[in-house]
Amino acid sequence: MVNFLTDTHAHLCDQAFDQDRREVINRAQKAGVKAIVLVGETLDDAKRNLALAGEYPCLKAAAGLYPEYADLEEAERLIAFIRNQPRSFSAIGEVGLDFWIAKEEEARELQRVVFRKFIELAGELDLPLNVHSRSAW
Ligand SMILES: [Zn+2]
Numbered sequence: 001m002v003n004f005l006t007d008t009h010a011h012l013c014d015q016a017f018d019q020d021r022r023e024v025i026n027r028a029q030k031a032g033v034k035a036i037v038l039v040g041e042t043l044d045d046a047k048r049n050l051a052l053a054g055e056y057p058c059l060k061a062a063a064g065l066y067p068e069y070a071d072l073e074e075a076e077r078l079i080a081f082i083r084n085q086p087r088s089f090s091a092i093g094e095v096g097l098d099f100w101i102a103k104e105e106e107a108r109e110l111q112r113v114v115f116r117k118f119i120e121l122a123g124e125l126d127l128p129l130n131v132h133s134r135s136a137w
Contacts, residue, residue, distance in 0.1 A: 007036040009094070009130055012059070013048035025056055034058060039094040039130050041066035043078045050088055060090035062130055067098040070107070070114040079121055092122040093130020100135040108136075 007028065017024055028036060038049040039062045046063035053061040063082050065075050082089060095118040102108045122129045 005031070005033045007033050008091075009039055010036050011041075012036065012038050013040060013045050013052060021052075025058065029058060035060055037062050037091055037093075037130065039091070040064055041094060042069060043074065043081060046078060046081060050085075053088075061088060062091040062093045063089055064093040064095040064118060064130065065114060066094055067096050067111045067115070067132060068101050070102075070111045072110075072114065075114045075117050079117060082121065082125070086125045086127070089125075089127060091128045091130045092118050092125075093128075094132045095119075095129065096132035097136035098132060098134045111136075 012021060012024065025036070035058055037060045038052060040046045040049050042065065043063075046061070049059075049061035049063065053059045063078060065071070065078050082092070095115055097108070097111050097115055099108055099111075102111055119129060121127075
């Protein structure tokens with residue numbers, strides 16, 4: 001019998017939930033979900049996830065740079081933000097590789113470099129990685 005569920009990957013910081021986020025969380029809890037990991041795609045998402053996790057004890061903040069937004073400077077800004085408050089985060093993500101979006105080798109290599117930085121950060125902070133992988137095995 002299942003009596004404890006964790007949603008390990010939810011984008012509840014998305015504006016699509018601005019009208020009914022509380023109802024969505026209530027429905028999840030009624031269905032037995034005890035914890036929801038809020039993944040982020042950008043630095044702004046990371047900030048929103050922290051605020052939401054402060055508002056709802058069942059929400060666990062994560063922070064990452066979605067592969068579509070791979071950018072070295074943005075990655076460094078986000079990594080510095082996470083390093084400033086590492087215990088506030090439950091995971092690093094959403095990070096990874098998306099070679100369906102990145103068709104050219106140059107763009108794929110940039111995704112690899114950024115992904116490696118977040119893998120190293122996860123190791124350094126002993127946090128799990130929440131990985132996106134599409135057409136990139
Ligand atoms: Zn996702």
